[in-house]
Amino acid sequence: MTDNQPLKGIRVLDFTQLLPGPLCTLHLADLGAEVIKIEPPRVGDPTRGPKQFTPMFLMLNRNKRSLEVDLRSAEGVELLQALAKTADVVVEGFRPGVAERLGVGYRQLSELNPRLVYCSISGYGQQGPLAQAAGHDINYQSLAGVLDQTGSAGGAPVQGNLPVADVAGGALSAATGILAALFDAARSGKGRHVDIAMTDCVMALNIMTATSWQSAGQVLPRGQDFLSGGLACYGCYRTADRRYLAVGAVEHKFWVAFCDAVGLPHLHDKGHAFGEAGATAKAAVAEAILQHDLAHWARVFSEVDACVTPVLRLDEVVEHANTQARGMVRQDRHPQAGGYMSFACPLRMGEGDWPEPTPAPLLGADNLSIRQELGLA
Structure with missing residues (x-):
C-alpha cells in the first residue's frame, strides 16, 4: 500500500460473506483501508469453495487479511472485542439480533470503542415486520418494485446476472454510509450504526418507475415505460x-x-x-x-x-479498446490458486494508478500476526 491512498490508516473488521458485504469491503480495501476478514475456522467464507479459492473469492477478497475466529466461543468473542478497540469500522451481515447475541453487536462494541462505525447489511433492515425473513437479491428486487419492471412487454419478470439489490442496494450503499459516518466520527468523536436494508436502498434507486407512475397516474406494465421498451429510441x-x-x-x-x-x-x-x-x-x-x-x-x-x-x-x-485503455481488466496470479482475471479498482482520483494489490489470503493467514499485534500471542 502507498501513502496516497485515501483510506490508509482505517481498520475494518469484516464479518460478512458471499457478495454484498465482501464487495463493500473490497472497495474500502482498494482505497487503502486495512480489512480484516473474520472467518469461521476450517471452512471460511462459503465462496472459498472446497479448494479455498474460487474466482469469486479471489476477485472479492484482494487486499484483505484473514482471521479465523469461532464466534460461538468465549475466547473468540474476547479476541474480537479486543480487536474492535483498535478498529474504525465493523461490517456485518447477520440476521438482525444475531451479532448482539454473539456479543459483537453495535451496543457491545460501541461501549468498548465509542468512535466505531458499525454497518449492518440485511435484506429488510434491523427493524420491521420482515426483519427476520430470509431473502436474496431476487426477493429484495421483487419487494422494491424493481423486478416488476424488468422484462419484455407481456412476458414474465426477468432477473439479470447483475444482482442490483446486492451490489447497488447493499455493497455501494453500505460503502456510502460507512464513509459518511467515518467523516462524522472524525469531527464528533462518535461513531454510528449504519442500517443498510437492501430492499430500502434498491427501492430508493427506482426513480424512473416512481416518476412515470406519478406522471401517468398508474404504474405502467413492464416493457412499456420510457426506459423499459416503450419508446423506439x-x-x-x-x-x-x-x-x-x-x-x-x-x-x-x-x-x-x-x-x-x-x-x-x-x-x-x-x-x-x-x-x-x-x-x-x-x-x-x-x-x-x-x-x-x-x-x-x-x-x-x-x-x-x-x-x-x-x-x-x-x-x-475485456478485449474492447476502451476497456483496455482504461486499464479495467487485470490478469493476476495468486501464489496458490494460479492465474485469474479480475477487475481493477474503477475509481480514478488523479494520483496515478493504485498500488499492486495483495492476493486474497489463505484461510487464517493472519491468525498469528493479528494476535501478536494485540499482545495476545
Missing part, C-alpha cells in the same frame, strides 16, 4: 446474426442521426411516440436493424454520434 434490437444492438438515442439530435444512419428519416418525429405510433416506429427500426449483422452496425455507429453500441459478451468486453 431506447431499446435493444436484434441483428441478422442473432446478436443485439443497444440504442439509447433519447435526445432528438441523436435520434435524428440514428434514423438517418439506418435509412429511416421519416421517423425523425417518432422517437418519443407511445401507443400505436410508437409501436409502428419500433417495428420499422427492428426490421431495419435485422438486415445486417452486429459487426456492420458497430462499424456504422463508430462514425455516428447517436448513443448506439453493440451488446457485448463479457469475453468481448
Whole structure:
C-alpha cells in the first residue's frame, strides 16, 4: 500500500460473506483501508469453495487479511472485542439480533470503542415486520418494485446476472454510509450504526418507475415505460446474426442521426411516440436493424454520434479498446490458486494508478500476526 491512498490508516473488521458485504469491503480495501476478514475456522467464507479459492473469492477478497475466529466461543468473542478497540469500522451481515447475541453487536462494541462505525447489511433492515425473513437479491428486487419492471412487454419478470439489490442496494450503499459516518466520527468523536436494508436502498434507486407512475397516474406494465421498451429510441434490437444492438438515442439530435444512419428519416418525429405510433416506429427500426449483422452496425455507429453500441459478451468486453485503455481488466496470479482475471479498482482520483494489490489470503493467514499485534500471542 502507498501513502496516497485515501483510506490508509482505517481498520475494518469484516464479518460478512458471499457478495454484498465482501464487495463493500473490497472497495474500502482498494482505497487503502486495512480489512480484516473474520472467518469461521476450517471452512471460511462459503465462496472459498472446497479448494479455498474460487474466482469469486479471489476477485472479492484482494487486499484483505484473514482471521479465523469461532464466534460461538468465549475466547473468540474476547479476541474480537479486543480487536474492535483498535478498529474504525465493523461490517456485518447477520440476521438482525444475531451479532448482539454473539456479543459483537453495535451496543457491545460501541461501549468498548465509542468512535466505531458499525454497518449492518440485511435484506429488510434491523427493524420491521420482515426483519427476520430470509431473502436474496431476487426477493429484495421483487419487494422494491424493481423486478416488476424488468422484462419484455407481456412476458414474465426477468432477473439479470447483475444482482442490483446486492451490489447497488447493499455493497455501494453500505460503502456510502460507512464513509459518511467515518467523516462524522472524525469531527464528533462518535461513531454510528449504519442500517443498510437492501430492499430500502434498491427501492430508493427506482426513480424512473416512481416518476412515470406519478406522471401517468398508474404504474405502467413492464416493457412499456420510457426506459423499459416503450419508446423506439431506447431499446435493444436484434441483428441478422442473432446478436443485439443497444440504442439509447433519447435526445432528438441523436435520434435524428440514428434514423438517418439506418435509412429511416421519416421517423425523425417518432422517437418519443407511445401507443400505436410508437409501436409502428419500433417495428420499422427492428426490421431495419435485422438486415445486417452486429459487426456492420458497430462499424456504422463508430462514425455516428447517436448513443448506439453493440451488446457485448463479457469475453468481448475485456478485449474492447476502451476497456483496455482504461486499464479495467487485470490478469493476476495468486501464489496458490494460479492465474485469474479480475477487475481493477474503477475509481480514478488523479494520483496515478493504485498500488499492486495483495492476493486474497489463505484461510487464517493472519491468525498469528493479528494476535501478536494485540499482545495476545
